Amino acid sequence: MTSSKGLKLTRQRQIILEELRKVRTHPTAIEVYTMVRRRLPRISLATVYRNLEELAAAGLIQKLTLAGSRKRFDGTVEEHCHIRCLKCDRVDDVAQVLVPPIVEDVETLHGYQLLGHHLELFGICPRCQEKARERREGPSHSQAGREAKQKER
Amino acid sequence: MTSSKGLKLTRQRQIILEELRKVRTHPTAIEVYTMVRRRLPRISLATVYRNLEELAAAGLIQKLTLAGSRKRFDGTVEEHCHIRCLKCDRVDDVAQVLVPPIVEDVETLHGYQLLGHHLELFGICPRCQEKARERREGPSHSQAGREAKQKER
DNA sequence: CTGAATGCAAATTGTTTGCATGTTC
DNA sequence: GAACATGCAAACAATTTGCATTCAG
Numbered sequence: 063m064t065s066s067k068g069l070k071l072t073r074q075r076q077i078i079l080e081e082l083r084k085v086r087t088h089p090t091a092i093e094v095y096t097m098v099r100r101r102l103p104r105i106s107l108a109t110v111y112r113n114l115e116e117l118a119a120a121g122l123i124q125k126l127t128l129a130g131s132r133k134r135f136d137g138t139v140e141e142h143c144h145i146r147c148l149k150c151d152r153v154d155d156v157a158q159v160l161v162p163p164i165v166e167d168v169e170t171l172h173g174y175q176l177l178g179h180h181l182e183l184f185g186i187c188p189r190c191q192e193k194a195r196e197r198r199e200g201p202s203h204s205q206a207g208r209e210a211k212q213k214e215r
Numbered sequence: 216m217t218s219s220k221g222l223k224l225t226r227q228r229q230i231i232l233e234e235l236r237k238v239r240t241h242p243t244a245i246e247v248y249t250m251v252r253r254r255l256p257r258i259s260l261a262t263v264y265r266n267l268e269e270l271a272a273a274g275l276i277q278k279l280t281l282a283g284s285r286k287r288f289d290g291t292v293e294e295h296c297h298i299r300c301l302k303c304d305r306v307d308d309v310a311q312v313l314v315p316p317i318v319e320d321v322e323t324l325h326g327y328q329l330l331g332h333h334l335e336l337f338g339i340c341p342r343c344q345e346k347a348r349e350r351r352e353g354p355s356h357s358q359a360g361r362e363a364k365q366k367e368r
Numbered sequence: 369c370t371g372a373a374t375g376c377a378a379a380t381t382g383t384t385t386g387c388a389t390g391t392t393c
Numbered sequence: 394g395a396a397c398a399t400g401c402a403a404a405c406a407a408t409t410t411g412c413a414t415t416c417a418g
Contacts, residue, residue: 068372069372070371070372070373070416070417070418071417071418072372072373072374072416072417073416074373074374075373090407091407091408092406092407104374104375105374105375106374106375106376107375107408108374108375108376108377108408108409108410109373109374109375111407111408111409112373112374112409113373116373127282127335127337128282129280129281129282129333131284131286131382131383131406131407132406132407133284133407133408145325145327145329147327148330154325154327156325157325172298172307172309172310172341173340173341173344174298174300174307174336174338174339174340174341175338175339175344176298176336176337176338177301177337177338177339178336178337178338179334179335179336179337180282180334180335180336180337181332181333181334181335182280182332182333182334182335183327183329183331183332183333184280184329184330184331184332184333185327185328185329185330185331186327186328186330187326187327188325188326188327191326191328221396221397222397223391223392223393223396223397223398224392224393225391225392225397225398225399226391227398227399228398243382244382244383245381245382257399257400258399258400259399259400259401260383260400261383261384261385261399261400261401261402262398262399262400264382264383264384265384265398265399266398284381284382284407284408285381285382285383286382286383
């Protein structure tokens with residue numbers, strides 16, 4: 063299960079893949095960079111970007127098609143849809159396949175040859191709901207918030 | 216139908232809105248800038264960005280939640296989903312509402328409070344299909360391609 | 369040994385911001 | 394005339410690229 067497409071197995075490539083598969087979040091390139099740097103302090107961000115692209119091209123990981131300006135990557139290749147927290151911007155997997163069968167109709171309607179689709183859900187994650195609740199009920203034992211809302215540009 | 220939220224009606228604001236409503240494409244800020252500059256050659260790109268944000272905040276236009284790094288704007292406010300051409304990157308409207316009712320279930324499953332969703336389709340637009348066909352059947356009377364695939368970063 | 373991959377820095381692209389000036393209400 | 398908008402340039406953030414060096418096969 064190594065390289066199907068003449069990809070050399072460099073240490074950095076390997077570790078990027080490992081780290082990405084380790085998490086269930088859907089990290090951006092910079093987040094991957096941060097994770098990987100714990101094991102390879104001298105790796106360059108450019109290498110991370112290049113490898114994420116190449117691994118995705120080779121079908122070993124998945125470059126996600128999500129809203130927002132940062133690209134996100136997924137260690138698994140199976141199609142599944144995502145839910146994004148509108149407060150903290152985290153992205154989680156959605157277990158069930160929620161894709162409407164009706165979709166095919168459009169093909170006719172617009173002359174488009176339909177090749178795929180992508181459903182993304184938005185909401186508030188459990189963590190942020192909890193935080194909001196605490197805030198509402200009085201900031202008594204305020205637990206030091208975990209998430210830093212990454213401003214999407 | 217002017218300002219509900221203390222927005223001053225400046226010439227640039229007005230023209231941005233007009234131009235945006237004129238088209239059915241879903242232009243990026245820079246595309247809007249180009250359109251508007253035909254009528255207001257001295258307008259600055261920053262003004263376009265600021266106004267698009269403000270008009271969207273005021274609910275007069277819609278900032279689209281689409282994949283890709285460029286933000287896109289829509290002169291209409293009604294929710295509807297989109298189909299994007301994988302070759303030339305144009306975005307068209309999809310007439311029917313294709314949203315699965317099943318969606319609600321997830322709420323329970325992941326602890327998320329569901330607030331919205333967004334379905335995007337991908338395919339090849341009629342124009343690009345035509346181009347591909349010409350190319351395949353021999354580049355005899357090659358009609359000088361119209362679209363420049365904007366590389367999404 | 370040789371092409372592919374890395375690190376580093378500089379370049380691009382899309383978008384935002386500070387500030388002095390100009391314009392609506 | 395005061396608050397808000399504009400234009401311009403500079404600042405940012407995310408990503409890409411050029412190039413000399415290193416490394417996997």
